Amino acid sequence: MSETVDSDVPEAPRATAVLTYLATHLVDGPEQVSIESSPTRNGVKLSLSVAPDDMGKVIGRRGRIAQSIRSVVRAAGAREGVDVSVDIVD
């Protein structure tokens, strides 16, 4: 695990694009969707934040939507060879 990671650019552009796409299509306030990318030990963590009123829409009943978002974004990350995790922050 000695790969160098540059924390300035998202290392998982595809996963980030997918997350952006999903989030903006699920919320009332797409303009308030923002995603921060940070390196983790073996991949990238994407931190999603949305308007407070939209939290429920990206989390869903019992976290179901959040779970689905993670699953799909992880798949996108896998496609570009990056282990991606998604955090929803408020």
Added chain:
Amino acid sequence: MEWIETTGKSIEEAKEAALDELGVDEQDAEFEVLAEPKAGLFGRMRGEARVRSRVRPTAPRPKDDRRNRRRNRAGGAAGETASAPGAVATTAVSAEASGSDAPAAAPAGGDPVGEAIAEAAAAVTESPADKGRPAGSGRRNGSASAGTGRGSRRATEERNEERDKMSNVDVPLEEQGKVAREFLLGLVQEFGVAAEVTATVGDEDVIDVAVTGTDLGMLIGPKGTTLLALQDLTRSAVQQKTSAGNGRINVDVAGYRRKRSEALARFALQIAENVKATGVRQALEPMSAVDRKVVHDTLTDVDGVSTISEGEDARRHVVVVPAED
């Protein structure tokens, strides 16, 4: 009727039994606890937990569920406005004819566990399905069916979590299909895969959205988990855009679900033959509620065997047992 009643040693168990019967995941069902289990002396059960449940409207519906389903839409929106929390008239007569052993306990009023469980239950909108199940198929342990209209539906048990965003409206299915298709097209583009997406409006308010192309494995994921997630997100996106309260969107990628349930049905028939030949019950590996329903439904019409589900949660699985005669 679309409401069913199930029993179990615990509320969880009763819910599991209900999910099996409905063939959906927990998230797609709504529950109402009718009676809590009562522990007797030395841990013996004096009373079973009793739960009333149904498929949540606009929630996933397995394809195999379409038969026997009759859309119950008297005037569309009118039917929905009448269904404010607590205002629903209940005529909960289960399709089950085998409920001679119905517990006599009346629905408990104000039980704390019931309240907790009801957190998961969303308010009713309109009847999604008429589920006719053959009587006496032996899928439930201690099945109960009786009219439970009286007092079984407390306003406090109603939650409207999913639909707190907006009121549901009837949106033409073609329109929903179009929105779903565009959503998925955009998504696969972000994925960087070339895929075609078609939306077909089928009978009984089902919208089948099929993603086809090459190299779609990553959209399916291990055991179809990514596909399920895609379906969830597609439904949410369509709901977000259209506020649709009608219709049911099913997403398939590269024919995965169709092939899988066909294969599963074949497999189940094979197992049934084994069980009939050997007279020995056979447990299948743990499966999702949708898959279990495929097995149950496939074997319902097979003489000489019956099916039950055993195990909790993720370990829940179907057991094919030789029919007693």
